Amino acid sequence: MIAKGEFNVRVTKKEAVAAALPMQHHWLPQSNLDLLLPPLTFGVFFCYQKPTPKFTFFGSISGVLKAALAEALVSYYSLAGEVVQNAGGEPEVLCNNRGVEFAEAVADVELSELNLYNPDESVEGKLVPGKKHGGVLAVQVTELKCGGVVVGCSFDHRVADAYSANMFLVSWSEVAQAKPLSQLPCFRRSFLFPRRPAHYDLSVDAMYTLISSLPPPAAAAEPEALQTDEQSVISRIYYIESEEILRIQSLANSQKGSAKINHRITKLQAFSAFLWKTIAAGIMSRKDYSFKNFKLGVVVDGRTRLSDGDELLKGYFGNVLSIPFGDRKMEDLQEKPLNWVANAVREFLEEAVTREHFLGLIDWVEAHRPKPALAKIYGGGEGPAVVVSSGQQFPVRKIDFGWGKPAFGSYHFHWGGEAGYVMPMPNPKGNGDWIVYMHLQKWQVELIEAHASHVFKPVTSEYLGFI
Structure with missing residues (x-):
């Protein structure tokens, strides 16, 4: 048996999955609350035991994920774009449908051998993918030696919080099962426009600070x-x-x-x-x-x-x-x-x-x-x-x-x-x-x-x- 944490992951294929329908390039500005996030990436992963006979081949699993992802990106189009700086030096999302980097991989470890207690050994750099510069989302699906599957995703936190990621993940799985989306995403930034005139309580000064003022x-x-x-x-x-x-x-x-x-x-x-x-x-x-x-x-x-x-x-x-x-x-x-x-x-x-x-x-x-x-x-x-x-x-x-x-x-x-x-x-x-x-x-x-x-x-x- 392989010692826990000591296993290899080999990426067998990489491609960009774009939205299934063409879309016009446009800019999606960051809200003032988005601007409070530094350039961070957060990951999420799901472990599945060996799928049913319907999914005998790993290729069929990957195919379902890619097809559903392409459809889901029609509604979640910002995830297929990239983060760039605008003229003022602030980040914005260029919704250009460049696509989501999608990797297929195999790992010489069984699900029962994964040391999930220590994700630095078992997950980091192995089951959750790295993300290309500027990309908003990256996905990796990994086949394990036992036939189990791990689906890992990396999100740009400047574009999505955990609530947003959860919403997308549910929609992605609903599309895969040909179900209607239980929640459509909304990108209306006017919800978070500042007031005129602006005003805020001094308690906000105690919670937030300019990066230049950090000790x-x-x-x-x-x-x-x-x-x-x-x-x-x-x-x-x-x-x-x-x-x-x-x-x-x-x-x-x-x-x-x-x-x-x-x-x-x-x-x-x-x-x-x-x-x-x-x-x-x-x-x-x-x-x-x-x-x-x-x-x-x-x-x-x-x-x-x-x-x-x-x-x-x-x-x-x-x-x-x-x-x-x-x-x-x-x-x-x-x-x-x-x-x-x-x-x-x-x-x-x-x-x-x-x-x-x-x-x-x-x-x-x-x-x-x-x-x-x-x-x-x-x-x-x-x-x-x-x-x-x-x-x-x-x-x-x-x-x-x-x-x-x-x-x-x-x-x-x-x-x-x-x-x-x-x-x-x-x-x-x-x-x-x-x-x-x-x-x-x-x-x-x-x-x-x-x-x-x-x-x-x-x-x-x-x-x-x-x-």
Whole structure:
């Protein structure tokens, strides 16, 4: 048997898949919220067990994917274009139907041998494709030794957020099964136009900053014990059993102690609080830390906040995100009960879950253009920082191209910021368990595994039920 992580992937064919219908070249401007994203690529992949006899040959699987992709690109035309700079130096999408790079590959590994707990070994550079300069989307379909299949995609985050990617993936699979699209994409940028006159709350200044104003990397200020191999950033995938999620939520909603909960804490808020507290407690236990504070951010989707009853915004394709964050003392995060930490999460989220916040953010970007800006927590700064992005709407069970639902699916996002990145997603089994993707510094991962191994359990083929 091949040792986990030690396998080869050979690309056998590459081609560009364009939209099935011709389209007139045009420019699609970035919205002010798109402009808050640096040039990042995020990946997503789906693992399928050996398809039914109908798909005996790998070529038939690839053929279905390509044909459906060409049809889906008629509606999702921006994905077949490329990102270029306009005269003002800002990115725009040139919708020229250059096509999506589509690769076919074979891997000398079985599905049960994939070390999904460590996607840096099993996924990065192997099952999720690289993306050509300027391209918006790249796809790779890989045949495994057991006959299983992995479909991997890479998206330009400046063009699509996770919600948009999810919408496309569902549409792609619906086309493959000759179903009507359950949601048509909308590219109407007028939804996110700035107001006249523009105005915004000063709280936006606390959440966002010009790139030119970012402080230098904080590595030099970190303790010597954390400046060696521990400083490296790694990815891991865990699962959390549904009972643990409910237990954490119950603790977060407890009225015991000094924290009074006025609003029910959601599962995501409770999870975020638990992660915040766990890492802080781990840092404090080392007794070699020099950090005073610890930041935690949570990604908020603004579609429902901005819709005001307009159903078209539900299908808006692009970025409609904000990343509010809290900054608390390390001692408080360790010593205070979980309900206090959860209340801190709820408090900083309250500033960003309103229509006015997103309208103000749009206006803030307009006031600073063309200077590039981004979320302040992405740039890190002094002390550790982690961002939690909810993947609870990840439609893993819907990505069926005709040969069955995925046995596993996850995002894979080496996002490059100073802050860590964590995304909890539903288990493909639909049993209430969560799959959690983490991209953190190695020392943070070690702290989590040392202090919360009863909650965060490594994803294994045994747990997933791979044959």
